[in-house]
Amino acid sequence: MIQLTNVTKRYLATKAIRQCTLSMDSGKVIGIIGENGSGKTTLLKLLSGLLKPSKGIVEIDNVVVDRRIANKLAFLTDSEYFFPYLSVMELIEFYNSQFDDFDKEKAVEMAKFMNLNVEQKIKYLSKGNKSRVKIVVTLSRNAPYVVLDEPFSGLDPMVRKAIINGIIKFINMPEQTLIITTHEIKEVEPILDEVVVLRKGKIIAHETVDNVREVNKMDVVDWMEQLYSKENMSVS
Numbered sequence: 001m002i003q004l005t006n007v008t009k010r011y012l013a014t015k016a017i018r019q020c021t022l023s024m025d026s027g028k029v030i031g032i033i034g035e036n037g038s039g040k041t042t043l044l045k046l047l048s049g050l051l052k053p054s055k056g057i058v059e060i061d062n063v064v065v066d067r068r069i070a071n072k073l074a075f076l077t078d079s080e081y082f083f084p085y086l087s088v089m090e091l092i093e094f095y096n097s098q099f100d101d102f103d104k105e106k107a108v109e110m111a112k113f114m115n116l117n118v119e120q121k122i123k124y125l126s127k128g129n130k131s132r133v134k135i136v137v138t139l140s141r142n143a144p145y146v147v148l149d150e151p152f153s154g155l156d157p158m159v160r161k162a163i164i165n166g167i168i169k170f171i172n173m174p175e176q177t178l179i180i181t182t183h184e185i186k187e188v189e190p191i192l193d194e195v196v197v198l199r200k201g202k203i204i205a206h207e208t209v210d211n212v213r214e215v216n217k218m219d220v221v222d223w224m225e226q227l228y229s230k231e232n233m234s235v236s
């Protein structure tokens with residue numbers, strides 16, 4: 001279980017996360033959504049121990065998060081720089097040497113599923129294929145927590161659906177918990193159990209997708225737009 005208690009993260013003058021308290025149960029697929037700059041990446045970096053909170057506590061399975069969490073959490077970064085001089089196969093070998101929980105056979109199978117040429121150097125791959133490589137090496141770790149930051153950036157809409165289905169095929173539910181940030185909400189909604197909505201560093205909602213659909217009678221995008229317009233009205 002992931003628990004944030006009164007967490008604030010400040011970058012100099014910017015408060016990227018503001019007094020957030022949030023519990024996320026294990027064994028679920030959870031989407032973190034919100035407009036640009038709302039704090040999604042910062043939240044994921046706090047969960048992954050890449051950033052320390054300025055205030056408050058981040059815990060995973062009742063242990064305060066620090067860099068050692070890397071043993072039980074696989075993190076897909078949205079960073080552009082990603083081992084350019086290695087081939088896909090060399091990258092798979094590298095991950096295999098670094099992580100005890102890495103499943104090389106799964107990585108090779110997933111690379112095939114993603115239509116990747118494993119002999120190709122990463123620097124010569126298209127942006128979309130680089131995104132696929134990141135998904136392959138991250139999901140090939142049998143870590144209890146898998147955190148994906150914008151995994152579909154650069155993927156064209158025609159392949160996105162297949163990749164999203166691939167993620168669900170290769171993730172091991174309910175042993176793994178998947179947390180995902182995305183702007184492609186409509187496409188990801190079918191695989192989500194819960195959504196957390198961020199606005200200006202604050203959590204403005206945390207709901208099951210079933211509740212959004214059944215109680216609010218709308219899809220997640222319309223629901224988020226409604227929440228944002230209510231918040232915007234209450235500010236003005």
Ligand SMILES: Nc1ncnc2c1ncn2[C@@H]1O[C@H](COP(=O)(O)OP(=O)(O)OP(=O)(O)O)[C@@H](O)[C@H]1O
Binds near residue numbers: 034035041
């Ligand atoms: N290293 C940094 N130094 C200073 N400010 C930062 C830094 N990283 C993020 N910020 C600021 O913190 C806020 C939240 O940024 P963050 O990247 O977490 O948002 P996001 O929701 O992931 O955005 P996007 O959807 O555009 O990726 C923004 O105002 C951003 O400008």
